Amino acid sequence: MKGFRLAWKKFTRDRLAFTGFVIIFVLLLAALFAPVLAPYPEDTFQIHPADRLQPPSAEHLLGTDSMGRDILSRLLFGTRVTLVIAVIAVGVSLLIGVPLGLVAGYFENLFSEGIMRVADIFLSIPQVILAIFLAQSFRPSIRSVILALSITYWPWFTRIVYAETRALKKRAFLEATEAVGAGSLRTIVLHVLPNVSSSIIVRSSIGMGFTILTAATLGFLGVGAQPPTPEWGVTIAESRQFLPDAWWYATFPGLAIFIVVMGFNMLGDGLRDILDPRIRRGFD
Amino acid sequence: MTQPILDVHSLRKHFKGSGSFLEGKPRRVKALDGVTFQVLPGETFGVVGESGCGKSTLGKTLLGIYRPTEGEVRFKGRDITRLSKRASIRLKREIQYVYQDPGSSLDPMWKVRRILAEPLVIHTDLNRRAVRERVREMLAAVGLGEEHLSLYPHEFSGGQQRRLGLARILCLNPSLVVLDEPTSGLDVSVQATILKLFLDLKDRFDLTYIFISHNLSVVRMMCSRLAVMYAGRIVEMGETSALFERPIHPYTRLLISAIPMIGKKPGTGGEEAEGIGEPPNPESFPPGCRFWPRCPHEIEACRREVPDLRPGPDGRWIACHLNGGEG
C-alpha cells in the first residue's frame, strides 16, 4: 500500500507521464460516454445536407462536415473505433509476440533462431501494402485493418521480449532459480515474464499510439474503415476536397490523432519508472 | 575410514572461447583442468585462489549448473554428472549453492515470502500452511523476523541478503552446501556475524560446507581442509593449519606471504612477498606447470610437463616438480 502511494506520488510528479495519463483517461471517458457527451449522437450516420460545411459555432462547436454532420459528435464516436482497432491489434500482437519472444530468448537453440528470423520477415512487410493487399483480397474494412496491424506488429514484442530475456539470463537469480530445481516452464512464466513485463507494458502503450496512427493512415487511403464510419482518418480523407476553406473539417480530427498518439507515448515513458519495484521503493 | 560425501575425480570444464573473426577457430578456455579431491561429511572444505583460477566454475560444475566436459563427481557414492533430469532435480535438494552476491540471486520482482517458499513448492507436496510454517522457521533460523516476509530483496542490507540466501536453501534440508565467496563485499563486523551464522547452522542442520573464497584469513578460520587452486588446477591441498604454517608449493607460499596482516612489517615477507606477474588469463594459460612464469624456482621441466597432484608429507597433496612429495 505504502509502495503504491509512493509510486503514485512519483508518477504525478513526472509531468509528461501524468499529462499522457490524463489524455488517455479523457479518451476512455469519451469512448465510454460518447452517446451522452455528443451533442448530436444521431449524426454518426444521419445526414443534414442543409447544414453542410458550417464553421465552428455555438451550435456546432467544431463545425459540420460535407454532409452536415456535427464534427464533434463524430470525433467522439470515432474514439470508439480508434480504441477498438488499437486494443485488438495490440492485444493480438501481445498474444503472439510475447510467448514467442520468451521462448526464443530463454532457449538458445535453432528453434529460437528460427523464431527470430520469422519475426524479421514479418517486420520487413510494409503495413500499408499488406493492408492494401488484404483490402483487395477481402474487402476494405476495420477487420482487415486489425488483421494487417496484428500481423505486422507482433514482431516488435518478440524482439523486445527476446532482448530482455537474454539480458535476464545473464543475471544470477535465474541461474539460482534453476539451481533450486525450478523447471523451464516455471522459470519462464513466474520469473522471466514478471521481470520483462514493464518493458511489455511500455511497448504496448507506445504501440497503441503507433497503431492508432497507422489505422488512421489506412482509413485515409481508403483501404481501412469505410465511410460513413466516423473514423478519424476517413474524416480527414473526406475533407480533402473542401480544403482550405473548410479548415476545421481536417484540423480537428488531425488534432485528435496527434493528441492521442502523443498521450500514449508519454504514458509509456512514465510507466517504465513506476513498474519496477526497485524504483518503487528505492532509496532515492 | 569415513566415506567421503563428495568425491571429485579429474573434473574438467572447458568453455568455448571468443575466437578471433579471421582465424575462425575459437580457443578453448580450460576453466577446470583435472581437479580431484574428496570432501568428508561434516567438514568445511576450503577452496582458495585468485580471480580466474576456476574456483567458481568448480562450485557451479559440482552442482550441475555447468555440465562437466570430463570427469566424475560422486555424491554419496553416485555419479551425479550423468543423471536423468528427474533424478537431478531430486538431488538438487541435497546439494545447494549460495551465491556470491545473494542480492542478485533473488528475483527482484518477488517478495521474500514467495522467494523462500519456492523451493518447497517445487520439491515437496506440503500444503500452504506447512510451507508457511517452514518458511517462518527458516527465517528465524537465520536471524530474520516475520516483518521481513513482505519486503523485496533490494530492501535488505548486504548482510541480510546473505541471510535470505541461506534461508532459501535451508528450506530444503540440504546436506552439502557450496558457499561461493560468502563474505566478499561485506564489512568486517558484518562478516563476523555471518561467519558465526555459518557455524551455527552447520551444527544445527548437520551441514557439510565447500567454502570458496579468495579471503585467506577467513578460510583459515573456517576450514578444516583446504585446496589451493591456480589456473584451473589444484596446486596444493591439505589440513588448513599445516598448510598455513608450512606451505610447500611456491604459489601457496606467495599467496600466504601476500596477505596484508596487521602486525606484519611491510616488506618482510621473505623472497616471495611481492612476487612477480599476475594470474594468467583463462584464455591463455601457459603450457606445463601454469605457475612457472611467476615461479622463483622454475626449472626446465616446469615449462614442458604438467606436474601431477601427488601425496606429500603430513597428508598433503602437492603438484610441483621440485617439491613432489617424498618420492
Add this chain to the structure above:
Amino acid sequence: MTGSNDRLLEVNDLTVHFHTDRGVVQALDRVQLFVDRGEVVGLIGESGSGKTTATRSVLRILPPSARIAGGRIRFDGRNLLTMSEKELNATVRGRGISLVPQDPFNSLNPVFTVGTQVRDILKWKGGRGPSGSIEMERALDMLREVQIPSPWEQLKRYPHQFSGGQRQRLMIAMALLPRPGLVIADECTTALDVTVEAQILALLRGLVREMNVSVLFITHDLGVASQICRRIVVMYAGQDMEDAPSERLFERPGHPYTRELLESLPTPGGDIRDIPGEVPSLLRPPEGCRFHPRCPSASADCRRKRPEKVEIEPGHWVRCFHPVESQP
C-alpha cells in the same frame, strides 16, 4: 614538526547532508581530519561511514543532492570551499590533489590509447614543464617508475589490453604526473587479487618515499591500511572516532568501536567475535555519539552529546567519553 607549515590538508568540522526523497541523510557530522606533507594517512571505516563523502568533499565532486552544511577545508593554505570552480579546476583537481580510483577497469577511456590519455594529462594538468617532448620523456620515466615494462610500446595500446594490476599502475602513474601535493587513493587495491595487491602496495610505499608526496589512503581493509599508513583515522556512521599512529592504533585502540572492529577480524583458531547491532541509518542517526547504541561502555552522556576529541597520548586522539584504558 607539527607547525602549521606542515599541514597540507586540513578538514575542520565538516558536515555534509544529502537531500533525498526519503529525507535528509546526515552523511558527515563535524568531521576533523588532517594530512601533513609527506605523510600517508589512512581513512578507514565500513560502508556508509562517510569516508568517500569526505574525500569527495575535498575535491568538491559531490553529487547534486549533497550540501556542505558546515565546516572548513584548507589545502596548501587555501580555502577549498570558497574557491571558484574555475580556480579549483586550474589549481586543485588533478593538479594539487589527484585521485587514484577504486576501479581501474572503468577509469580509463576504452576508446583511446593509453598514450593519448597520458598526453591529455600533460596538456591540461602538466602545467609548469617547458615543452612537450621533455614532458613526454617525463611521462615515460613515470611509467618506468611504476614498473611498466617497455613503456614506449605500451603507450600505443588500449586499456583493455592491460591486466588489472597494470591498469592500476597506469592510474598511479597518471595521478603522479602533474606532481600533486596530495594523492587520494580510494580503495585502490580492493579490486585486485591478493598477490597483485601486495605488489601495488609495495610500489606505492616506494613512490611515496621517493617523491615525498602525501597520500590519503581510503580503505575498509584494516590489514591493507596497516601495510602502508603512518597514521590512521577511523570513521563510523559519519563521525571521526579515532586518529592515531598506525602501530599504536592496532596495538592499543582508544575508541571502543576501533577495539570491537579489530576483534571482529578473523583470527586463526580463535572465536568469532562480532559487534552486536547494525550500522544505524543516517536518515535518523542516533543522538550524541553515533556508536552508542552498539557500545558496551555507553553512558547517559553518550546518548546526549557528541564527545569532543581527547588527546589521550601525544598524537593519539579519541572522540569518546570513555576511552579504552590505555595501560597494557
